[in-house]
Amino acid sequence: MKIGFIGTGTMGQPMLANLLKKGHAVVAYDVVQAALEGAVKRGAARAGSAAEAARVSELVITMLPSSPHVEAAYLGAAGILEGIARGRLCVDMSTIDPAASRRVAEAARNRGVRFIDAPVSGGVPRAEDGTLAIMVGGDARDVEEARPVLACLGANIIHVGPVGSGEVAKICNNLIAGVAAVAVSEAFRIAEGFGVDPKILTDVVSKSSGNTWVMEHMHPVPGLVGKAPANRDYAPGFMTDLMAKDLGLAVSAARDLRVPVFVAPAAQQVLRLASSHGLGRKDFSVVYEFLKPSSSQAPV
């Protein structure tokens, strides 16, 4: 199939490489020239605009950094909706505000174009392996139509619900994971202050009500879980900046919905602050490092 691929950054390039490998043709576009060059080197054809990429393709995939980028790519001048033929299907794989997904979907529908959201998790390594987890929101028929293409990119494809639901599932999952990482870090800092062996505590917690995926797979304390980023100086994994972004999407969605939230903004802001202090490109489990005790001698 001929696929228009808009957004050929760090994640987009290995994804389109997998599409090519599975025999699809890819017409790529990115507003950043260097990113577009990367896609061409991997074997994609070059389009002069999102509109052009959409015009010449049977299916459009977008993989962009944020809601405004996605809205511009679809709705802006020389955007996808200018070029695309009626009846075509667009798959947005960016992680963005679910409300933005719905706005774009509605604008697409008004032009007779179909749109589904399909954000991914797993990062660059699983993008390269083609084993991303993909959470999809949209009409069941559209999701089924996209499934063979998505299967080139990911191993676990879940249809969550109507348009926007993929995004909702992703930011809700990441809300919990991000908060849990901060909670685990706080708990192990306290245990450390009392001189409790973190290995034994890990053992206790793993069999108790405090058990979390985050502790089992990305333990923030170095030396406890084999493949955890903590064991390679917090090389990501999933960057602090990206987790701060996803928590920000969740908190912002909560605001729009008038849902009061407390632990999500606390985690968001502490990751944001860690980024201010130079840890934005480390794995988000580095928050453990950031939450070190004060060595002050002043009274408490």
Add this chain to the structure above:
Amino acid sequence: MKIGFIGTGTMGQPMLANLLKKGHAVVAYDVVQAALEGAVKRGAARAGSAAEAARVSELVITMLPSSPHVEAAYLGAAGILEGIARGRLCVDMSTIDPAASRRVAEAARNRGVRFIDAPVSGGVPRAEDGTLAIMVGGDARDVEEARPVLACLGANIIHVGPVGSGEVAKICNNLIAGVAAVAVSEAFRIAEGFGVDPKILTDVVSKSSGNTWVMEHMHPVPGLVGKAPANRDYAPGFMTDLMAKDLGLAVSAARDLRVPVFVAPAAQQVLRLASSHGLGRKDFSVVYEFLKPSSSQAPV
């Protein structure tokens, strides 16, 4: 063995009943007369003070509501350390500040008395079944000496480290569990606002980085997990007030250690506020109910 049992409240009574059932003799004391009567009805002998209960026993167990109660029971007038013979072993099964455990342990040591901390989890149902989880801090020999008695009370007995470590393990585990419950509640409130099916979201999260014991076993949204308190109008389980207490112990310990913590106090305070608004005796997963969206029509 003849066991002095101080603190015969809601948890203490089923615990001492199990000791009696396993053939131990129990001499009970409680400052609250009604609580002491309950113990006597279950077959315990009555002591006139903590000191007296300690004097006539081979082993002392305490099960009290808070740090000041424990310090008073051991260090106060007519307290355990006044009555107990040198060389005896005391087991404090209360959930209290680990620093308080250490203070009491030191005072005991100065009198030639041994002390271990052994807080429990599982609540009244597992206290009745004798299947509590017990986290123990103290010298290995003391822990082994106490183990046969603890085995009458619990199914899973873990030696965590030196005195105070049992408490540390408990409050660190509960820190994570309490924060996770708030995070899960926030996530599902957001999903609900977008109309996403909570059953499908549960499925997605359970296979992703956001998975937590709390969601799997105590899902705050009614109708999703069979035995969860949410399905019986949030009957505990583990009360909001007790989780607020345990988070408070963790936050307070962090303060003493100069460890900065963010999500733990946020969770603590929202549970405390839920208690102010009448939910203190419900299961702590009721925080989902408390975090309902505003129905306001005002702009956001």
Add this chain to the structure above:
Amino acid sequence: MKIGFIGTGTMGQPMLANLLKKGHAVVAYDVVQAALEGAVKRGAARAGSAAEAARVSELVITMLPSSPHVEAAYLGAAGILEGIARGRLCVDMSTIDPAASRRVAEAARNRGVRFIDAPVSGGVPRAEDGTLAIMVGGDARDVEEARPVLACLGANIIHVGPVGSGEVAKICNNLIAGVAAVAVSEAFRIAEGFGVDPKILTDVVSKSSGNTWVMEHMHPVPGLVGKAPANRDYAPGFMTDLMAKDLGLAVSAARDLRVPVFVAPAAQQVLRLASSHGLGRKDFSVVYEFLKPSSSQAPV
């Protein structure tokens, strides 16, 4: 002067009434029919769209509830920028995201139209008296041109800086005021718990480092400051929902700017939660009521 007035809700109506009183002609428009009727009753002419109101006027004023409303009124179909003649001046008096102000200003500039932001504070009473405080962002010449009209609406008109700066000043001021109200409430709840006379504490704080405008003028504890909303069952004043909105704008702006913030989201969310529990239309100082102590007997 003939003034197009778009947004004739609770605040807009007394404002346009003052314009009429000072001899201006007003052509009004609102998407809500009832709101538009109210404006007509006060003496405004009726326009069929924002575009029409803009087409027939020498100056356009907008007074709308949120960023999306403002963007729609200017940029949408039959919006202001469709109808307005090149060279005209628009004054947006809504409280919105400063970034939205800048987006609208840029779109206006591209059409040869001038735009300034001029959010107000003081609420309905001061809108009626024509004594609003007005914080203005825009080119100095534009601000001077608008000043005579603004002077019909407000007593204190401050030019803060370039476009968006009026909004920035407003949300930054309200961030501090909103947080201070929560801080004052927390402090007086603690004092109350210790039985300290709030009148004496007010006296102490007013002469110390904790003094704030909020305590002096809107003391959250009833009976201490004559005109405070607390003395009339928290009738606003400035509604909880509106303060939650302004704190939300500040927190959201911080997110866009990558500024880490901690007390602002804490205050925002507790006001949002107070709204969930029925206090959204009370004065925001009602947060004192909401933060009542738990009457629980459980240990802490």
Add this chain to the structure above:
Amino acid sequence: MKIGFIGTGTMGQPMLANLLKKGHAVVAYDVVQAALEGAVKRGAARAGSAAEAARVSELVITMLPSSPHVEAAYLGAAGILEGIARGRLCVDMSTIDPAASRRVAEAARNRGVRFIDAPVSGGVPRAEDGTLAIMVGGDARDVEEARPVLACLGANIIHVGPVGSGEVAKICNNLIAGVAAVAVSEAFRIAEGFGVDPKILTDVVSKSSGNTWVMEHMHPVPGLVGKAPANRDYAPGFMTDLMAKDLGLAVSAARDLRVPVFVAPAAQQVLRLASSHGLGRKDFSVVYEFLKPSSSQAPV
């Protein structure tokens, strides 16, 4: 008068120097030898214990770093209550938990000894000038008896209420001041991100609902308020570590009282974290520096 002075640290030394200057005799004690030497150099007589200092004096003053120090000095071995004659008056000028003040007062009363709490504000400069603000809790007669001595130390002596009330007033005031400093810092960081002139914003806020003593006197942004610590690289003033301590006392008191608090712990923890990152001995307005925006290029 002959005054026993226990706690001759950084604050205690200039205070006892003022007592000496006004003609009182001072018998000093401190557990830290170097601190005691300092007092002797300034002209105090040396006692071998708190008990001895108390035994030989007509009035006892304590000025210690934290609640456990105060409890040890009064209640511990060779402590004040061991040495002091019945009927004497003790004045604790430390900043501690009001509940600890009350416990010590009760223990004193049981020995026939009178106790008042009288924490100060103003720091070392005003301790040296003898112009501290002193908030006093205790029986009116005791306060009047102490007043002439307190007048050697401070300029503004306020009787707040019964024992503990001085502490309550101090921590409640500092709760508001500490939170306000963080709020002002957040607001000015946001304004800065939008390029708004902080001088003009200061002007706007100072005339609006966001005005606070903290902004007027200790503006966190350098270059705006003459004597603010921000203008001398945040040399204190009042150290971050001490403000974190006072916020911790307030939050801990709230916990004991079951009062839910949100902005106080948020401010406490961000100051604690600033201390972890090396800012503990700077003025607490340095939190503005700490809350710098992330320079990350990642999407938000």
